[in-house]
Amino acid sequence: MKEKNVIIKTKLSIVIGCALLATGCAGKKPNAHLDSARSVYERVSSSDVVNEFSTEDLNVAKLKLDDAVDAWKDKKSKGEINKRAYIAEKYALIAEQRSTLLQHQAQIENGKLERTNAQMDLRVNEADAAKKAALDMTAKAEQLQKEVQMREQKLQAQLAEISELKALQAQNTDRGMVLTLGDVLFDTGESTLRAGAINNINQVAAFLQKYPDRTLQIEGHTDSTGDDEFNYNLSTDRALAVRSVLQEQGIDGSRIVARGLGENAPIASNSVAEGRQRNRRVEIIFNQTEDTLLSGIDE
Amino acid sequence: MALTQTSIRNAEAAGAVDYASKPLRAAQQKVAIAQRLIDRKKYDRAKSHLALAIVDAELAEASAEAKKSALAEDELAQSIDLMKKEIERAQGQ
Known part of the structure; x- marks a missing residue:
């Protein structure tokens, strides 16, 4: 040319x-x-x-x-x-x-060629964005499913824990699960535990070993018969005696608060023998943990 | 005469009224002159003017097409520009 x-x-x-x-x-x-x-x-x-x-x-x-x-x-x-x-x-x-x-x-x-290329780029961008959104949603769904599974597992664990406490004869109260050791487990006026009681407390120790996050309060109580100070000391000694047995079983003392309340917190009338017997007791209160979501729910 | 008028119509159809008015007007003026010459039976001179008018009309058509293609190209370039900006924005996110 x-x-x-x-x-x-x-x-x-x-x-x-x-x-x-x-x-x-x-x-x-x-x-x-x-x-x-x-x-x-x-x-x-x-x-x-x-x-x-x-x-x-x-x-x-x-x-x-x-x-x-x-x-x-x-x-x-x-x-x-x-x-x-x-x-x-x-x-x-x-x-x-x-x-x-x-x-x-x-x-x-x-x-026109350039425009076609640009249109393709735009579509690719759109497709990428849609793909990313889909992946995000899938990941979110999987995460949610995992959370549901974890909650279910936790729930099962808690149910298992509670049923174990129930097997120990603990009662569900508004203070948590409470196990009451009756008067018959102690000699009258003494803080020494009878042999039958040891077995009972060992079961509590086994439970505490299985659930290391659990902490306890041990409360000693008496009826209104006799001197206030004597009653207070007796209830305290009995609470401490239970604590000692648990510690002997390898439970860390820091997990257990033991105290005596004397005759100040009766659960029945002191005017009849049967009521007085119910008031003479040691209560083991299993403190609620963060995970015990079911506490307070009546089953 | 018919051939000249066809050329002018072609130029007008190409958009010469808007995009190439000067050569179009030159063609139309020559046709008008030719018409007067024909009325005076001066056919040779009329023919001459008509021949030149065809060239004017052809130039008008070519100019109009060129102008329109320039505008179309600008428009296309702008739309491509917009798309590219959209792509950049999308990729920036």
């Missing part, structure tokens, strides 16, 4: 050269329209865009310019020369406009 262009330009310069040489020669007067057509053609034919996109239109313009030059050389009428020069100039301009059109069209094709 370049080569062709060079040839065209060479031809043109010959034409112009002739015209210029001829200007001084006999008969041929300079023609302003022809000069104008030539200069427009020269400008258009040197445009890179025209040479890339509309060489055919440029060739037509060249032929028209040749026509005009021929008319001038053949000394045709001024009107004829002007007419051909006008046509030649317009065809050069048409070639220029065509090249502009074709250049834009080529760029539009590129743009």
Whole structure:
């Protein structure tokens, strides 16, 4: 294409050269329209865009310019020369406009490709976002399922713990699970535990070993018979005696608070023998832990 | 005459009224002159004007097409720009 262009330009310069040489020669007067057509053609034919996109239109313009030059050389009428020069100039301009059109069209094709790519990128982005959202939701669902499972396991553990306490004959109260050791487990007026009681307390120790987070309060109580101070001391000694047995079984003393309340917290009337017997007792209170969600729930 | 008028109609259809009014007007003026010459039975000169009017009309058509393609290209470039910005924004998140 370049080569062709060079040839065209060479031809043109010959034409112009002739015209210029001829200007001084006999008969041929300079023609302003022809000069104008030539200069427009020269400008258009040197445009890179025209040479890339509309060489055919440029060739037509060249032929028209040749026509005009021929008319001038053949000394045709001024009107004829002007007419051909006008046509030649317009065809050069048409070639220029065509090249502009074709250049834009080529760029539009590129743009369409680019737009398609961008649209694909956008869709890929959207798909990625949707995929991520789906994965997030799946992960969330799995997390929730795990939480539900953990809660269920915890619940089962707590139920197991409570049923073990119940097996120890503990009662569910608003202070938590309470195991009451009766009066019959002690010698009258003494704080020494009878052999039968030891077995009972060993079961509590086994429970505490199994559930190391559990802590206890041990409370000694008496009936209202006798001296207040004696009752207080007796209840305290009995509570401490229970604590000692647990410690002998390897339970850490820091988990157990033992105290005597004397006759101050009766659970039955002291005016009848049966009531008094119920009041003489040691209570083992299993403190609620953070995990004992079921505490207070009546089963 | 018919050929010239076809060329002018083509130019108008290409949008020359809006995008290439100058060469279109030149063509129309030449047709008007040609019409007057025909009325005066000066057919050769009329023919001459009509031939030139065709060239004007062709230039008007080519210019209008070129202008329209430039506008279309701008519009496309803008829409691509918008899309790219949207992609950048989405990827930035």
